[in-house]
Amino acid sequence: MKLVYPNDLIPRLSNSHLLLDANVLFHAVQNEDFFDLLVTMHTKGCAFLTIQSVVFEFARGAKSIEQFNWYIDFINLLGIQVHKDVESLITKDRAFAVLLQTHTSQSKKGISYTDFLLLMLLHKFAHLSDKINLMTANYTDVPLKIFDRKDIIALEYDGGVQSQALYQISQSKIDSLVKRAK
Amino acid sequence: MNGPKKGEDNKLLDELNKEVHQLNYIEIGKAAEDSAQLDVKRAKEIAKQLRENIEAYRNETGLSQRPHPQT
Numbered sequence: 001m002k003l004v005y006p007n008d009l010i011p012r013l014s015n016s017h018l019l020l021d022a023n024v025l026f027h028a029v030q031n032e033d034f035f036d037l038l039v040t041m042h043t044k045g046c047a048f049l050t051i052q053s054v055v056f057e058f059a060r061g062a063k064s065i066e067q068f069n070w071y072i073d074f075i076n077l078l079g080i081q082v083h084k085d086v087e088s089l090i091t092k093d094r095a096f097a098v099l100l101q102t103h104t105s106q107s108k109k110g111i112s113y114t115d116f117l118l119l120m121l122l123h124k125f126a127h128l129s130d131k132i133n134l135m136t137a138n139y140t141d142v143p144l145k146i147f148d149r150k151d152i153i154a155l156e157y158d159g160g161v162q163s164q165a166l167y168q169i170s171q172s173k174i175d176s177l178v179k180r181a182k
Numbered sequence: 183m184n185g186p187k188k189g190e191d192n193k194l195l196d197e198l199n200k201e202v203h204q205l206n207y208i209e210i211g212k213a214a215e216d217s218a219q220l221d222v223k224r225a226k227e228i229a230k231q232l233r234e235n236i237e238a239y240r241n242e243t244g245l246s247q248r249p250h251p252q253t
Contacts, residue, residue: 061239065200072203077225081208
């Protein structure tokens with residue numbers, strides 16, 4: 001299985017944080033090259049984070065405690081840490097929550113709750129550091145009016161190509177939207 | 183409302199008494215710890231088990247056979 005990504009991706013992600021969506025975990029299970037890439041990122045100083053809602057989506061196939069523990073062990077063994085109490089961000093960061101809802105409501109299904117929480121967390125972290133990215137294959141739920149797509153990783157499978165992308169918040173885009181709204 | 187059948191009660195209780203592994207939680211605002219250790223070999227072994235489990239779940243639910251989940 002082939003992977004294509006920018007040559008400088010790994011050095012750029014050293015000493016940074018990477019927020020992971022459920023589809024990243026699925027790809028890591030099913031694509032060994034992608035799994036190895038994540039391991040390399042981690043060893044070069046990229047810390048992995050996710051949220052409880054992602055764990056729920058990932059572990060949906062578990063039919064017993066034993067099987068559920070496989071999913072938990074996989075997350076732990078990849079060094080992924082899970083944020084607690086993400087939901088309270090919606091009340092504490094109300095202005096951004098409304099902005100995000102406004103600019104994702106155009107998609108047919110509307111943004112999923114998991115993706116909404118991940119984007120809220122990305123906004124929260126952006127105030128602490130500019131070295132935080134969200135990795136997801138779900139491009140429809142990340143509005144480019146608010147976020148920048150920084151990198152794309154292409155994954156080749158038998159019969160096709162899929163991708164993961166890395167996103168960061170763009171304060172200049174947010175400022176521009178707020179200005180236009182006034 | 184139908185409850186578990188006779189004999190299934192014990193199975194269910196046995197299941198509920200099993201130990202659930204804990205995630206590595208972190209509070210928002212705290213930097214992720216560098217000490218989060220990887221165990222690559224063990225993770226790859228578990229990935230093999232998960233591949234089968236994920237495939238079975240997708241077959242049952244009728245989700246796409248592609249690795250990318252349809253969320």
